[in-house]
Amino acid sequence: MTATDVFDRFHLYSFADRFIIEPRNKTGVLASDSYLEIDRNLGDFKLQRAHEHPIPIAEGDVMPIYGIIGIIRLVSGFHLIVIKKAELVGTINDSEVYHVTESAVIPYSKSTLHLTERQKWFQKHFQDMIQLVLATTGFYYSTSYDLTHSLQWLAENASPNFRQLPMMERANPRFVWNRHLTAPLSINPEFARYTLPIMHGFVGIRKCIVRGSSFKLAIISRRSIHRAGVRFYMRGTDLTGNSANFVESEQIVEFDRGQDPLQRTLTSMLQIRGSIPLFWSQKPNLRWQPLPCLRPADDQLDAFVRHMKLQQLNYGGKHVIVNLVNTKGREKGIGGELERVTVQANLDFVRYVGFDFHKECKSLNWDRLHILQAMLDKDILQFGFFYSHPGDPSRNRYQTGYIRTNCMDCLDRTNVVQAMFAKDSLRHQLIYLGIIDPSTQSLEEVPDFAYLFKNLWADNGDECSKQYAGTGALKTDFTRVGKRTVNGAMADGVNAVTRYFKNNFLDGYRQDAIDLFLGNVIVDPANLPTTFEESVFNFNKNGGAIVGAIFSAAMMMLCVLVSENITATLFWLLVFIAFMCFIYINGEEFVCRPRLKRD
Structure with missing residues (x-):
């Protein structure tokens, strides 16, 4: 491991007022005499010397993690996103490459009591969205190999000075999916070994x-x-x-x-x-x-x-x-x-x-x-x-x-x-x-x-x-x-x-x-998007068409199973077909569309 590589592993300690992220190597041995501290109330970051400020291990919860994906602000405040599990894919030029298999989104605030019911609704959906993206397979990283540049580009452009840059600064911004999320860490060179592209x-x-x-x-x-x-x-x-x-x-x-x-x-x-x-x-x-x-x-x-x-x-x-x-x-x-x-x-x-x-x-x-x-x-x-x-x-x-x-x-x-x-x-x-x-x-x-x-x-x-x-x-x-x-x-x-x-x-x-x-959409708790609350199940013609289709289908099934009335069955079948034709003709109004950002 060189001075520009990201630490291999970490221990995440969660306390009521702060997170502590302690570097470890692949075998779990302490890898540095300092650690990263994140204030859960103010959101500040700082490096602390372990011998000056020993970690009160007995007072907090500890979680072994593989790395930091980043930090995002949602409705309840900031959230820390970390890699809980990762599997080794193999090595390229003696550098290990990992596939992220499990992650965690941890809110700074332990409670949502300060939120209104509407804000809680948005908070849940936004947090679910982050988890949905992270659950998509295909997030990879290496703590020492630049996965974001081709071998040819590195051979043509990677000067000795370039190779001394931190991993995040060396990485090709076109292919770093957590660049926005790591922005709070990337601005300070001291945190370079905690910042994983x-x-x-x-x-x-x-x-x-x-x-x-x-x-x-x-x-x-x-x-x-x-x-x-x-x-x-x-x-x-x-x-x-x-x-x-x-x-x-x-x-x-x-x-x-x-x-x-x-x-x-x-x-x-x-x-x-x-x-x-x-x-x-x-x-x-x-x-x-x-x-x-x-x-x-x-x-x-x-x-x-x-x-x-x-x-x-x-x-x-x-x-x-x-x-x-x-x-x-x-x-x-x-x-x-x-x-x-x-x-x-x-x-x-x-x-x-x-x-x-x-x-x-x-x-x-x-x-x-x-x-x-x-x-x-x-x-x-x-x-x-x-x-x-x-x-x-x-x-x-x-x-x-x-x-x-x-x-x-x-x-x-x-x-x-x-x-x-x-x-x-x-x-x-x-x-x-x-x-x-x-x-x-x-x-x-x-x-x-x-x-x-x-x-x-x-x-x-x-x-x-x-x-x-x-x-x-x-x-x-x-x-x-x-x-x-x-x-x-x-x-x-x-x-x-x-x-x-x-x-x-x-x-x-x-x-x-x-x-x-x-980061194409930024959450502003004071100005939550009203478009996100829209639904096809509403009090307009589209909502009426869906309700009508469901009701006519139910009536048709009742006529078949209960009354065995062919005339009534055909009537409700025609009504159902009419509603379905309306829905199909106006199909763009009934699909699930993006609501946070329109292209």
């Missing part, structure tokens, strides 16, 4: 053996905090060029030549995904798939150019846009508009590749993906990958271009295609490292490793899908086993139905929760 996305690390050579294969997917949210409520780009559901996925190979850590070589290949970079929306309205909406007044060329110039600023190099949306039906308009503005913008670092995934692979004929692979083979070879030479940075090689893949959700089709590109690049990396010979035409020639690779990418796809759409990804059977299966199709059906209900009836609340967690 947390990434949202996926980290998977597997040990591999291929033809006698052992190495690690890892995937790190980083979800951006900009335009973060859920399917349907976050689409397209914002005014600064950030696109919704933007994820940077880095595939890493760690190879100790001759089992010697001093001869360690790291290679990586980076891909990106993000919502179609235009101004568009697709609000849920009870229909199975709402129609995407492009407003004529919006400057789509400006949206596209801003996004792509932002990508060049962040990554440099060339960019290939792989657009997988349908060329017919509801997706045609937005896919065609993306192609049009790409041609109109005529950016010299951007190339557009359109591939109608569903048309080309219809009837489960997914072998036709080789058509797309052939279209990108030269780009993958030309863009290359990052390679770090042990002991001689001058012999490093760098990735010079990036593939940006999108479908409508940037989930299911995107997962399949990104795994295909990653597999192609990985073959080149393993050949370059001497792990496989150049005559190897496909990783399928190494079946055990191919199985591991496919499942790692399928796990990545599932995780990204759960975070955006609320379920595991569709089409993962192809990613896992290389073909479509009956069981996979049935699982897709279940996930599709589950998505429908979550996207229509739960996601507005989840979007509010994410905005609250990221």
Whole structure:
């Protein structure tokens, strides 16, 4: 552990007037002669010397914790958010990476007696929202490794002075999900070793053996905090060029030549995904798939150019846009508009590749993906990958271009295609490292490793899908086993139905929760949002329609079960259908919408 690493573990002591956070190492041994003290009444922070101010252990409750996520103000006051449990995912370059499995939101104030009944209602909902976000799988951290930057970025930009900065200052702000929550600690350099950057996305690390050579294969997917949210409520780009559901996925190979850590070589290949970079929306309205909406007044060329110039600023190099949306039906308009503005913008670092995934692979004929692979083979070879030479940075090689893949959700089709590109690049990396010979035409020639690779990418796809759409990804059977299966199709059906209900009836609340967690919404106890108290069950035509539908359904069941009156049953059936038609036609009024922040 260096002077800039975050402490591995802590003991949290809770007293009536203060919290004490005492650093420990992984075995529970005291790791510092000082501790962090938080005043529960004033909210002040200070470091105390243990020998000057011994901790009165017998007077407080103690809880072992893995780290501090941050501090947030809700209605009753400030709350401390900590990591109660975390599991080790694996190591990258000798640094441990952990997945958060349990957290706790602890109020400074032990009582809510000072709140009105209305304030208590808001307090409960806001606290539940924070817990809802934290319960979403996919929060990762390392106390010594920068998960938020790619290996190539670190090799190109991490000077000795940079490496001496605290972990939070070194981290890429685009991918630190608790930056807002740690702001009270980050402002003071003294608290740097208590301030832990947390990434949202996926980290998977597997040990591999291929033809006698052992190495690690890892995937790190980083979800951006900009335009973060859920399917349907976050689409397209914002005014600064950030696109919704933007994820940077880095595939890493760690190879100790001759089992010697001093001869360690790291290679990586980076891909990106993000919502179609235009101004568009697709609000849920009870229909199975709402129609995407492009407003004529919006400057789509400006949206596209801003996004792509932002990508060049962040990554440099060339960019290939792989657009997988349908060329017919509801997706045609937005896919065609993306192609049009790409041609109109005529950016010299951007190339557009359109591939109608569903048309080309219809009837489960997914072998036709080789058509797309052939279209990108030269780009993958030309863009290359990052390679770090042990002991001689001058012999490093760098990735010079990036593939940006999108479908409508940037989930299911995107997962399949990104795994295909990653597999192609990985073959080149393993050949370059001497792990496989150049005559190897496909990783399928190494079946055990191919199985591991496919499942790692399928796990990545599932995780990204759960975070955006609320379920595991569709089409993962192809990613896992290389073909479509009956069981996979049935699982897709279940996930599709589950998505429908979550996207229509739960996601507005989840979007509010994410905005609250990221600091896009600030709680002001003196000015609580009245929109948050709105409900579809109210005294207007919408509330009447719901009550009418429930009442007519009940009457219909009574006629069937009690009176056995066919005429009355048909009458109430028609009434029920009429109410349901009203609800369906006005579907946007009946879905669960965000109420804290409107996009």
